[in-house]
Amino acid sequence: MHPRRIVFVVYDGFQALDLAGPYEVFQQAAWHVNGHYTCEIVGPAAGRVHADSALPMHAEHGVRTLDPRGVDTLVVTGGVGVFDARRDPALTGWIRAAGAGARRVASVCTGSFLLAAAGLIDGRRVTTHWAHAGRLADEHPSVTVDSDPIFVSDERVWSSAGVTAGMDLSLALVEDDLGRDVALTVARNLVLFLRRPGGQSQFSVALWSGQPSTDPIRAAVAAIHADPGARHEVKDLAEHARLSPRHLQRRFTAELGLPPGAYVERVRVEAAQRALAESDAPVEVIARRCGFGTAETLRRAFHRRVGVSPSDYRERFGRMPAAEPPAPVRR
Structure with a gap:
């Protein structure tokens, strides 16, 4: 079985933790399950890209050179630069093409605005950072915006609230693929919380307790x-x-x-x-x-x-x- 390709979308002004947190979750899972995932980063162009904190990072690929086909899970990061990024037709076009063929599409924080610009969440229920939920709902009335949950899944479209909630989302995706035990192992290694099955609002089963087994x-x-x-x-x-x-x-x-x-x-x-x-x-x-x-x-x-x-x-x-x-x- 070929590894599942997890492709992260970044741009100038993205939130660094929207990338680094989920990336670590998938990489940890890959180490535990013999390379089950590969992680790639794509930006408007290959090379240096700056987070909204000015932290420099590197995009391996640019959207004009990376084939949008063959993506298993597309993860779009958020950040203050998203509102400029969504006006880039090459970037939104690539997201649209990659998302159309991907098994799953996910956004972290305000990455939901890029998914909306690419036409991938029309008619879907999503969440985003609480401070931007009203704007997303106003600008995209065809999208049902729920500002309360840490993350939401609507069939193959997944979305999370702000910043560190992207790690909760990624753990849920790992659990969906590889089961609760692997997700719990990753959570423990990263000193995180493991979410409750069912995705209820604002809920994490904490590592301070055992896990219910019945x-x-x-x-x-x-x-x-x-x-x-x-x-x-x-x-x-x-x-x-x-x-x-x-x-x-x-x-x-x-x-x-x-x-x-x-x-x-x-x-x-x-x-x-x-x-x-x-x-x-x-x-x-x-x-x-x-x-x-x-x-x-x-x-x-x-x-x-x-x-x-x-x-x-x-x-x-x-x-x-x-x-x-x-x-x-x-x-």
Whole structure:
């Protein structure tokens, strides 16, 4: 069997992590499965290309010389330069031709704008960086834009949210090809999270826990992550798993390495971390939404799990005020 060709599209002003993260995921998988993948980089022209941070990288191929046929998975990177890149007819034409014949087409972050310019996501459901989701929806009304998930798959079209979410997407593609064990091995080697099967919104099964190995416990875990703020007492989880509470408690702890209550608290803390970083909602509101009931309960859990208060966490990691993106670096 020939290796599957993974071809990454870059351009001046692309986001370096949109390339480097997914590239490493596929290369790690190739090392584990005897060269199952080969990775190539194509740009408007072969040679040096600069990321939006001015980091210089090298495109092996240019679109005028690389045959668009024979691509297994096409991955289009995002970045502030995407809005200029999508006006390059040679680049969008090559993406259109390669994407038409590829088994899968994927975008990372604002790479979705290039897929849209190439006509590859009309009528599809996609995601993109949350800050640009409204613009993508406005400019391409035939595309269903969902700004919430880390990544989305719609038949052969895959898309991810911003920057590091491209690694979540790549792990999902590896799992789709080679199975959960290989994807988990890659995730562990790269100290990443492994996503939950089913692709629910904003969810990763963390490496701090074991992995559920039976369907009843998977169902309980899925219920926790689908809505961290819901009631998740042992009896509630037992109903999802269709087990007795005592049986659920024993099997959950055996499969995941910690009891249900501790698992629920950790997932809720992670949900609160995301809410604190990504929204301006008051701590009291976040506490209720994430299942803690009161701000004081959230504070105690945060100190226990994160080592700082929720307000300190927001101050360090909360989103910055919106600003005009820098112009892509040209050389």
